[in-house]
Amino acid sequence: MTHDTTRVSRQQLSLLPDEAEQPLQRGEPPNQEEPFSVRPARADLACQDNLEFMRSIPDGSFKLIVTSPPYNLGKPYERKAELDAYLEQQDQVIEECIRLLHPKGSICWQVGNFVDNGEIVPLDTLLYPLFRGRGLRLRNRIVWHFGHGLHCTNRLSGRYETINWWTAGDDYTWNLDPIRVPSKYPNKRHFKGPNIGKLSGNPMGKNPSDVWEFPNVKSNHVEKTIHPCQFPVELVERLVLSMTNEGDAVFDPYMGVGSALIAALKHGRDAAGCDIVEEYVEIATQRVAELEAGTLRTRPMGKPIYDPSLPRGGH
Numbered sequence: 001m002t003h004d005t006t007r008v009s010r011q012q013l014s015l016l017p018d019e020a021e022q023p024l025q026r027g028e029p030p031n032q033e034e035p036f037s038v039r040p041a042r043a044d045l046a047c048q049d050n051l052e053f054m055r056s057i058p059d060g061s062f063k064l065i066v067t068s069p070p071y072n073l074g075k076p077y078e079r080k081a082e083l084d085a086y087l088e089q090q091d092q093v094i095e096e097c098i099r100l101l102h103p104k105g106s107i108c109w110q111v112g113n114f115v116d117n118g119e120i121v122p123l124d125t126l127l128y129p130l131f132r133g134r135g136l137r138l139r140n141r142i143v144w145h146f147g148h149g150l151h152c153t154n155r156l157s158g159r160y161e162t163i164n165w166w167t168a169g170d171d172y173t174w175n176l177d178p179i180r181v182p183s184k185y186p187n188k189r190h191f192k193g194p195n196i197g198k199l200s201g202n203p204m205g206k207n208p209s210d211v212w213e214f215p216n217v218k219s220n221h222v223e224k225t226i227h228p229c230q231f232p233v234e235l236v237e238r239l240v241l242s243m244t245n246e247g248d249a250v251f252d253p254y255m256g257v258g259s260a261l262i263a264a265l266k267h268g269r270d271a272a273g274c275d276i277v278e279e280y281v282e283i284a285t286q287r288v289a290e291l292e293a294g295t296l297r298t299r300p301m302g303k304p305i306y307d308p309s310l311p312r313g314g315h
Contacts, residue, residue, distance in 0.1 A: 022146065029310065035202070041265045043288050044272040047281040050253040053274040055098040063102045063173060063248035065111075066239055066260050068110040068231060069093070083114065093253055094130050104173050106243040110144070112161040118154060124162045136166040144235060146216040147305070157288060163239075173248075178241040180205030181302075212238070213305060222297045225283050227257045231300040236263035244269055258284025262291055262298065 023152030046053050093204050097107060111133070112121040124141065132138065142163040150238060151157050183206045190200050217223050217230040224230065240250060240263050250264035257280050264271035265288065290296035306313040 001128070021275065041268050042270045043261055044270075045255065045258065045261070045266060045281060045285055046274040046290070047276065047278050048274045049163060050093055051096060052275050054093075054100060054253065057100055057272075059099055060102050060105075061100050061249060062251040063105045063244045064108070064240060064250045064264075064269075065097050065101060065105070065253070066108040066110070066236055066250065067252045067254045068229070068256075069254045083116075083121070083126075086114075090127060091130050094127070095134065097251075097253060098131075098134050098168075101168050102248075103168055105168055105170055106139075106172060106239075107131070107166045108163050108239050108243075110161060110163040113158065120155075120158075122162070124164050127164070131164070132165050136168060137170070138164060139167055139172075140165045140210045143211045145211060145213045147213075148216060148218055165239075165243075173243055174247070175242050176207060177204055179208055179238045181208045182206075198237070208238070215299070215305060222299055223259070225257045225287075227280060229281075230257060231259035232303045233259050233263050234268075234303075236260045236299055237266065239259060240267055240269060242266050255284055256280050258287050262287055262296070265291055266298075 031074060094109075101107060109124070109128065113120040114123050115121075128138070129229055140163075142165060143160050144163060145160045147159065149157060149159060152232050180202065183201045186201070186203075186205075188200050190196050212235065214232050214235045215221060221232070223233060236259060244250060244264075246268040247270070249270040249272065250260065251271075252258075252260035252273040255261065255275040256277075258273060261271035261273050261284065271283065275284070287296055304314045306315065
């Protein structure tokens with residue numbers, strides 16, 4: 001959620017040592033163990049209201065805009081508002097994000113439920129007309145399932161959130177191969193017909209579907225900072241790898257501690273983000289510096305979910 005502010009603290013961090021003074025110019029599946037060493041890319045971070053930040057950027061600058069806005073729950077980083085006022089604030093941010101979207105770009109808006117006196121309101125259903133009414137096309141409603149969270153007593157405990165993937169048009173950047181996951185039966189072969197004996201599935205793996213399981217960032221997670229609702233980097237990596245190409249630019253208008261920027265920079269994409277909480281921006285800046293130095297630890301893509309019934313939890 002945006003607030004009026006006149007204070008701006010901006011960091012432009014270049015991972016190109018010979019071009020450190022230049023401003024950010026917009027415009028094989030990873031299985032490495034962390035820490036991760038980046039390829040050249042640029043980061044632009046600001047402690048600034050997101051509308052102010054975006055209004056200084058040219059149209060069509062970003063191939064991917066990915067974010068998780070406040071859910072209007074009264075978390076430490078937001079002020080709870082009436083639902084209509086919250087949607088009006090979101091509408092302004094969404095309108096500006098669409099202006100910044102590349103013609104072949106994607107917007108991924110990750111939200112959960114607004115809870116009012118025990119009643120849940122799925123925020124993505126309320127936000128749907130704000131995107132669709134401006135001509136964007138919904139490609140997937142991705143369900144992110146996680147295993148930990150608050151335990152409810154008067155209803156079922158919530159263990160999912162959604163990522164609505166919107167595109168500017170029908171001609172959009174899409175790379176499936178970098179995000180394929182292991183097939184259930186990798187050696188299965190055709191048993192009859194012209195392809196008898198040949199592999200029946202893609203040898204690189206299968207489509208990960210629209211239900212994703214990643215651990216949420218809790219106290220024992222390697223990426224945990226002070227932020228109470230932190231993106232897991234590997235979730236954003238899947239979006240970055242599939243919806244952008246190297247050299248493209250990624251933007252998060254509610255940057256928090258910079259997980260989306262980290263996911264972009266890890267894979268050679270330029271990254272920009274802003275937040276109004278100075279401490280979060282300082283942490284994001286430090287994380288980007290650690291990524292550049294090769295000391296930032298993140299959970300590797302493809303690492304199995306911990307299973308206490310297996311030796312070493314399946315790790």
